[in-house]
Structure formats: C-alpha cells, structure tokens
Amino acid sequence: MHYFGQDKSKWLLLTPGFHKVFSQKRFSQLNRYIFFCDPQSLNENDRNRYKLAKVKPFLEHLHAACKDNFNCGKNITINEAMIPYKGKLSIKQRMLGKPVRWRIKLFPLCDSETAYVSRFEVYLRKARDNEDTSAIGKGGAVVARLTNDFHHKGHCLFVDYWYSSLALRIFLKSRGIYVCGRTRSNPRGYPAELKTFEAPAQKRGTSSLGVYQGMVAFVWKDSKPVHFLSTAHYPDEVATVQRQQKERCSGQYFVKEVESHKIVVDYNANMGAVDTNDQMTTVRKSRKQLRWFKFLEISAYDS
Numbered sequence: 601m602h603y604f605g606q607d608k609s610k611w612l613l614l615t616p617g618f619h620k621v622f623s624q625k626r627f628s629q630l631n632r633y634i635f636f637c638d639p640q641s642l643n644e645n646d647r648n649r650y651k652l653a654k655v656k657p658f659l660e661h662l663h664a665a666c667k668d669n670f671n672c673g674k675n676i677t678i679n680e681a682m683i684p685y686k687g688k689l690s691i692k693q694r695m696l697g698k699p700v701r702w703r704i705k706l707f708p709l710c711d712s713e714t715a716y717v718s719r720f721e722v723y724l725r726k727a728r729d730n731e732d733t734s735a736i737g738k739g740g741a742v743v744a745r746l747t748n749d750f751h752h753k754g755h756c757l758f759v760d761y762w763y764s765s766l767a768l769r770i771f772l773k774s775r776g777i778y779v780c781g782r783t784r785s786n787p788r789g790y791p792a793e794l795k796t797f798e799a800p801a802q803k804r805g806t807s808s809l810g811v812y813q814g815m816v817a818f819v820w821k822d823s824k825p826v827h828f829l830s831t832a833h834y835p836d837e838v839a840t841v842q843r844q845q846k847e848r849c850s851g852q853y854f855v856k857e858v859e860s861h862k863i864v865v866d867y868n869a870n871m872g873a874v875d876t877n878d879q880m881t882t883v884r885k886s887r888k889q890l891r892w893f894k895f896l897e898i899s900a901y902d903s
Contacts, residue, residue: 752776
C-alpha cells in the first residue's frame with residue numbers, strides 16, 4: 601500500500617491522513633536519519649562487545665512486544681530465517697549457490713500453528729565465542745537461550761538437522777521441553793544399527809527404530825533415508841503418509857499410502873512455521889533499504 605498516494609481511482613487503498621501531515625519526501629528524510637540511541641554515549645568497548653549496540657533499545661522493545669503479546673501453543677519450532685542485505689555490515693553472510701547470496705541470519709522461535717514469531721536472535725558471527733558451548737554446541741546454545749521461558753510447560757519443539765545433537769535433546773528434556781526433529785546419520789551417541797541402514801536396497805516406507813536414553817531414534821526410507829530423533833513420541837506410534845508414485849507403463853502419478861511413524865507426520869505438520877513467516881514477508885524484505893534494522897521489524901510477521 602502506498603501511504604502517500606493520492607490517485608482517486610485507487611480509492612480503496614488510499615490513506616489520506618499521511619500526506620496531510622507531511623510529504624513523502626519529508627518522511628523519507630526523517631526515516632533516513634533515524635537513530636535509536638545517542639552515538640556519543642557509546643564508548644569503544646560497547647561497540648566491540650556487542651555489534652548491535654546502536655539498535656539495542658529497538659531490538660529489546662521489538663523482542664518484548666513479540667514475547668508479551670502472544671502465548672505460544674504446545675508445538676513450537678526453531679529454524680533459520682534469511683534477510684537480504686548487500687550494504688556494509690559485519691554480521692551479514694555470503695552464501696554461494698543460494699537465491700539470496702548476501703543476507704542477515706535470524707533464529708526465530710515460532711508458534712507452529714500461526715507462524716507467530718515469539719522470540720528471535722540475530723546471528724552475530726563470532727561475537728559469542730567467549731561463552732562455553734562445548735556441552736550442547738553453538739546451535740544448541742541458541743536453542744537454550746530462545747527456550748529459556750518455556751521450561752516445564754509441556755511444549756514440544758520441532759527442529760531441523762542443524763540442531764541434531766543428542767546432548768541438546770537430553771538438556772531440553774531435563775527442563776521439561778520435548779524435542780522432535782531430523783538428525784544426521786552420524787551424531788555422537790547415535791545407535792550403531794541405524795547408522796548401517798542399507799538405504800539403496802530398501803523400498804520406500806522401509807524403516808528401522810531404536811530407543812536410546814528415552815529417545816526414539818527412527819530412520820525411514822522416503823526417496824532417500826531420513827533420520828529422526830524424538831523425546832515426544834513412543835516407539836509403537838505407527839502412522840501412514842501420502843506420497844506420489846509413478847506408474848511404469850502409463851507414466852501417470854498416483855497417490856499411495858506409505859507406512860511410516862507419527863514422528864514423520866508431526867514433523868511435516870509443525871516444522872514449516874518459519875518458512876511460512878519467510879513467505880509472508882518476502883515482498884517487503886526484497887525492497888531496497890538504506891538501514892538494515894528495518895528488515896527486523898517487517899520480518900516479524902506478527903499480526
């Protein structure tokens with residue numbers, strides 16, 4: 601919507617109050633020179649210790665608003681979110697082979713049902729290297745910080761294989777948070793019989809299951825083997841999923857029921873909240889901006 605538009609043929613989208621207060625040129629000028637703190641009040645130590653020191657008040661206010669205005673349901677998810685940006689910024693990343701090569705990385709915690717961003721953290725590259733993350737890893741430390749307010753409330757967290765450590769699941773389980781998600785085939789402590797799962801010789805729907813320290817380890821052959829670890833499911837929760845299969849003779853596709861586990865069903869149903877948030881904010885994030893922190897506000901798809 602063009603807030604300063606005056607074309608009467610587009611009367612449904614007009615907001616006449618804006619251009620009566622000040623012009624669009626004046627608004628752009630004020631927006632360009634906006635500051636969230638007094639630059640003179642920041643010493644060199646503050647800038648070196650915390651890379652987001654200049655926008656810290658804004659981030660704290662935004663984070664508090666996201667946190668206080670909504671109570672997440674039982675199922676929550678954490679994943680990565682990418683914000684396009686090509687300006688000069690020490691925390692941006694370059695990822696070749698991706699649609700967005702230069703971007704800022706966020707770690708949002710979303711409600712699985714509504715895709716509401718309840719908490720988030722900006723990736724600061726090596727700014728947090730001084731903290732001890734040897735037990736659960738750097739990815740686990742992000743999860744521990746974001747879920748600090750969810751202890752012993754019965755929540756179930758869905759994660760991708762980037763947070764695949766068994767130590768993280770044990771850590772969260774001790775704090776009353778169930779975890780379900782994909783994992784790699786070779787994390788430390790993973791059952792040996794599942795590592796040797798012969799995928800090429802198996803048909804779609806073939807699976808193997810094991811229990812390790814109260815966790816269900818499940819490997820399932822889809823188009824390729826997929827490994828899961830869950831502290832929220834029981835071993836005997838059998839389920840089916842729908843997959844498309846091609847007939848050899850006619851070349852047509854038909855839907856087939858494939859035997860699986862409830863882990864797969866719940867993961868597919870609850871893991872896409874961060875991706876949904878990304879899709880709903882793609883148009884605004886693709887616009888050219890002078891200030892990178894504007895993306896943080898429009899990336900919080902909280903309506």
